[in-house]
Amino acid sequence: MSETSHGADRRRLSGHSIVRSRHFRYLLAAAVIGLLPLVFTTSYWRTNLILCAINVMLAIGLDFVLGYAGQLNLGQSAFYGIGAYASTLLVTKLGIPFWAAFALGTVMAGAAGALLSLFAVRLRGHYLAIASLGFAVITYQILLNWISLTQGPLGIYAIPPPPPIALPWLPRIPFTNLANFFYLTASLALIVYFLLDQMLRSPIGETLAAIREDEISAASLGINAPKWKAFAFAASSAVAGAAGCFYAPFVGTLVPDAFFVTESFAILAMVIVGGMGTLIGPAFGAIFITLLPEVLRSIGDLRLILYGASVTLVVLFMPGGIMQAWRLVRQRLFFFAEESAT
Amino acid sequence: MISIVLQQGINGIVIGSLYVLVALGLTLIYGVLVQINFAHADIVTLGAFAAYATTHFFGESYVVGIAAALIAGAALGWLVNATIFSPLRERGSELLPLIATIGVSIMLQNAMLALLGPIPYAFDTPYSNHVLRLGGLFLTVQNMLIIVVSSASIILLYGFMRFTFLGKALRAVAQDRETAGLLGINSNQLIMLTFVIASALAGMSGALLGPVLVLTPFAGTSVIVKAFAIVIIGGFGNIEGTIIAGLLVGFIESFTTQFLDPGLIDIVVFALLLLTLAVRPTGLIADKREENV
Numbered sequence: 001m002s003e004t005s006h007g008a009d010r011r012r013l014s015g016h017s018i019v020r021s022r023h024f025r026y027l028l029a030a031a032v033i034g035l036l037p038l039v040f041t042t043s044y045w046r047t048n049l050i051l052c053a054i055n056v057m058l059a060i061g062l063d064f065v066l067g068y069a070g071q072l073n074l075g076q077s078a079f080y081g082i083g084a085y086a087s088t089l090l091v092t093k094l095g096i097p098f099w100a101a102f103a104l105g106t107v108m109a110g111a112a113g114a115l116l117s118l119f120a121v122r123l124r125g126h127y128l129a130i131a132s133l134g135f136a137v138i139t140y141q142i143l144l145n146w147i148s149l150t151q152g153p154l155g156i157y158a159i160p161p162p163p164p165i166a167l168p169w170l171p172r173i174p175f176t177n178l179a180n181f182f183y184l185t186a187s188l189a190l191i192v193y194f195l196l197d198q199m200l201r202s203p204i205g206e207t208l209a210a211i212r213e214d215e216i217s218a219a220s221l222g223i224n225a226p227k228w229k230a231f232a233f234a235a236s237s238a239v240a241g242a243a244g245c246f247y248a249p250f251v252g253t254l255v256p257d258a259f260f261v262t263e264s265f266a267i268l269a270m271v272i273v274g275g276m277g278t279l280i281g282p283a284f285g286a287i288f289i290t291l292l293p294e295v296l297r298s299i300g301d302l303r304l305i306l307y308g309a310s311v312t313l314v315v316l317f318m319p320g321g322i323m324q325a326w327r328l329v330r331q332r333l334f335f336f337a338e339e340s341a342t
Numbered sequence: 343m344i345s346i347v348l349q350q351g352i353n354g355i356v357i358g359s360l361y362v363l364v365a366l367g368l369t370l371i372y373g374v375l376v377q378i379n380f381a382h383a384d385i386v387t388l389g390a391f392a393a394y395a396t397t398h399f400f401g402e403s404y405v406v407g408i409a410a411a412l413i414a415g416a417a418l419g420w421l422v423n424a425t426i427f428s429p430l431r432e433r434g435s436e437l438l439p440l441i442a443t444i445g446v447s448i449m450l451q452n453a454m455l456a457l458l459g460p461i462p463y464a465f466d467t468p469y470s471n472h473v474l475r476l477g478g479l480f481l482t483v484q485n486m487l488i489i490v491v492s493s494a495s496i497i498l499l500y501g502f503m504r505f506t507f508l509g510k511a512l513r514a515v516a517q518d519r520e521t522a523g524l525l526g527i528n529s530n531q532l533i534m535l536t537f538v539i540a541s542a543l544a545g546m547s548g549a550l551l552g553p554v555l556v557l558t559p560f561a562g563t564s565v566i567v568k569a570f571a572i573v574i575i576g577g578f579g580n581i582e583g584t585i586i587a588g589l590l591v592g593f594i595e596s597f598t599t600q601f602l603d604p605g606l607i608d609i610v611v612f613a614l615l616l617l618t619l620a621v622r623p624t625g626l627i628a629d630k631r632e633e634n635v
Contacts, residue, residue: 072437119619125436126378126578130570131619134612137567141612145605261567265444272441304452311445315438316429 026194033186037179046178048294050250052287053185054243057192059270059286060279061239064196066268067277068205069232070212071120074264075132076240078139081259083109083241085143085150088159088248098162102245109241110234112139117233121226136261143256155255159248175249185246189283192239197279199235208232240267269311275323284322345478350596356485357554358592359492363547364565365572365584366499367540373516373579374529374536376436380443381422383566384450385541389415389548390557391458394465404467408491408549415545416538422446423537428530454559465552488550495543496585503581512536516579567608571615590614 036049058080065071087105090096096104119131143150150156161181164174175181199205210218211225219225248254266289274285292310296303318324364386371379392414393407402410426446430439469483503509514522515529523529548562555561572591576583591611598607 072440119616123619126372126376126440127574127619129378129440130574131616133567134571134615137608138612138616141605141608145603145609262563265448268441268444269448302456305449305456308445308448308450308452312426312442312449313445315442315445316426319433319435319438 022197026190029190033183033190036186037182043178046182048291050178050182050185052290053182053189054247054250055267055270055286055290056189056283057185057243058240058267059274059282060189060193060196061236061243062267063271063274063276063279063282064200064239065232065236066271067282068200068212069208069229071229071232072125072129073116073120073132073233073236074129074261074268075116075135075139076237076267077259077261077263078136079109079113079237079240080244080247080263080267081139081143081256082112082237083244084248084254084259085244086241087245088156088254089149092156092159098160098249102162102242105245106238106242109244110238112241113233113235113237114230116237117226117230120229120233133261133264136264140256140260143259150254150256153255153257155253156248157253159252159254161249181250185250188242188246192242193279193283196235196239200279204228204231269307272311273314273321275321278323281321281323288322346600349479350600351593352479352481352485354593354596355589356488356592357595358589359489359496360547360551360554361565361568361572361591362496362585362588363492363543363550365569365576365588366496366581367544368566368569369573369576369579369581369584370536370540372573374512374519374533375427375431377427377439378443378570379422379427379540380440380566381418381426381446381450382541382544382569383562384447384454385415385418385422385544385562386548386551386565387454387559387562388418388450389545390465390552390555390561391454391463391548392545393549393552394463394557397467398465404469408546411545411549412542413545415548416542418545419537419541420534422541423534427533427537451559451563458559460558463557465557467553470553484553491550492547495546499539499543500581508532508535568611571611574615575618 037046040046040049058076062073062076065073083105086108087098087101090101090104091098116132116135119135120128123131144152146152147154161175162184164172166172173180175184200208207218207223207228210221210223211228215225247258251258270286270289271282272285273289274283275281289307293303293307296306314321320327364382367385368379368382371377371382389411393404393411396402396407396410397404422443426442427439430442467484469487472483474481474483474486501509503513511522511527512532512535514525514527515532519529547565551561551565555565568591572587573584575590576585576587594610594614595607598604598610602610
């Protein structure tokens with residue numbers, strides 16, 4: 001059945017067609033992104049919004065390789081760091097324009113991901129988890145110890161914001177203020193989301209799912225599993241690298257500790273809490289995990305304990321995460337609505 | 343030069359035997375359950391703090407502190423299995439328990455951080471400053487104690503697994519849980535026993551590592567990351583391989599510190615890990631376990 005007739009069927013079945021269409025949802029997301037900085041005007045909240053946008057990218061990037069291709073990758077902090085350091089060093093040491101450095105940083109992170117996928121070809125499950133963890137540890141130690149390049153634990157300071165964009169017929173858009181920087185990162189997150197979504201709706205999505213469910217059966221259908229694993233790793237790590245390219249000019253300083261392996265665990269928590277294997281779930285998971293400590297700030301040190309507890313409790317009682325909770329709520333609500341209608 | 347090599351060899355054995363204790367716990371659990379316990383790191387940390395509290399608050403001797411750490415570790419291991427691994431076993435996912443224990447680890451680290459603060463504790467034992475001279479070599483009594491206690495535990499564990507009925511039953515569960523069940527072995531009890539033994543070892547190694555480490559709530563993380571490398575290099579679930587790989591990592595650590603740069607330790611260890619995975623993924627000592635490679 002082709003995609004269009006399938007979509008048409010769904011639209012006929014469900015009563016409210018406009019709300020359920022994808023175009024409407026993208027427009028809605030764009031509208032929400034447009035409104036957010038107008039609602040949250042303090043720099044504290046705008047900073048958190050930018051962090052949310054960066055973390056959404058990291059989470060959906062990891063979900064692509066973890067939730068769809070089924071590869072447990074704990075090395076995401078390394079690709080995030082490679083993107084951040086590569087783009088920053090290209091700008092500060094070689095004077096390359098930001099957007100070229102952004103492209104190169106993304107490509108380099110993607111290439112590192114393809115390199116790690118060489119291990120994913122031979123290893124599965126826990127072995128891959130530890131191999132990717134090892135990759136993250138090595139990358140962190142290189143960032144920490146290659147002092148002539150990265151300045152090690154001293155860090156790189158005064159990283160300039162991206163240069164203003166001058167589009168024809170429009171005023172120059174500078175990125176020195178937080179609202180514009182948020183628009184920049186959030187639009188990129190939305191574009192990344194759109195691209196991943198398109199890919200997953202294409203036959204690529206089914207190919208990755210086949211590898212996830214049973215690699216041998218997939219191979220018997222003529223799927224070149226090593227090639228597609230490499231592709232999933234490269235795409236996922238390129239997204240993390242792109243997020244890193246924006247993290248550096250956003251924070252303005254780079255220290256290796258931002259890319260310690262615990263960052264991989266945080267990204268994993270976003271995917272799990274949101275709901276692995278859906279794209280929208282990890283996006284909400286990222287927002288939830290980013291804002292949870294801020295909302296809980298009044299209870300002080302206990303907030304990080306709650307953060308760990310939320311990951312454990314989700315796995316134990318709601319392994320589908322926020323998406324599973326939402327489906328349950330919706331079922332109850334619709335059930336209630338049908339009851340009251342009859 | 344010879345004396346430097348010998349001295350660093352001793353240091354390597356000291357730190358390596360502690361890593362073996364931690365890694366053996368991971369490998370035992372992996373052997374019976376094919377699961378990774380990320381909270382193992384925090385059992386090490388808890389053991390270190392339990393020993394610290396026993397010696398510095400209650401004024402007991404260091405040996406009592408080691409015993410307290412052993413009990414604290416065993417208790418936490420029991421709790422982790424009862425609350426996380428046991429309920430998740432029926433779901434049969436290899437991913438979910440791993441992630442749940444990452445959550446437990448974050449929780450425990452921050453609970454300890456809230457209680458104990460981020461400033462490193464100075465863990466002095468009466469044996470740290472007592473130096474023995476063996477020819478041109480130096481060995482603190484603390485290091486001697488570490489070597490004696492850890493090799494005794496390793497030998498005991500090895501003998502237990504090889505020769506006792508319970509040890510044989512444990513290996514039977516590791517090989518085939520269903521068949522072991524048919525033979526009347528209660529695998530749930532034995533899995534719990536494995537957790538308790540593994541965590542008691544981790545707690546005890548925490549007590550022994552306490553004076554060596556920078557003792558903060560995050561101390562266990564640096565140890566566990568190396569322990570993961572050790573279990574992979576040695577072959578997951580393989581006791582002999584783990585012992586050899588643990589000592590190897592201890593030597594790498596002491597000789598890298600002496601001849602290269604302490605900052606390179608992790609890079610060398612994990613380069614070896616990735617090399618092992620690329621060349622010989624079943625570990626140094628080949629085993630029949632091949633489901634992950």
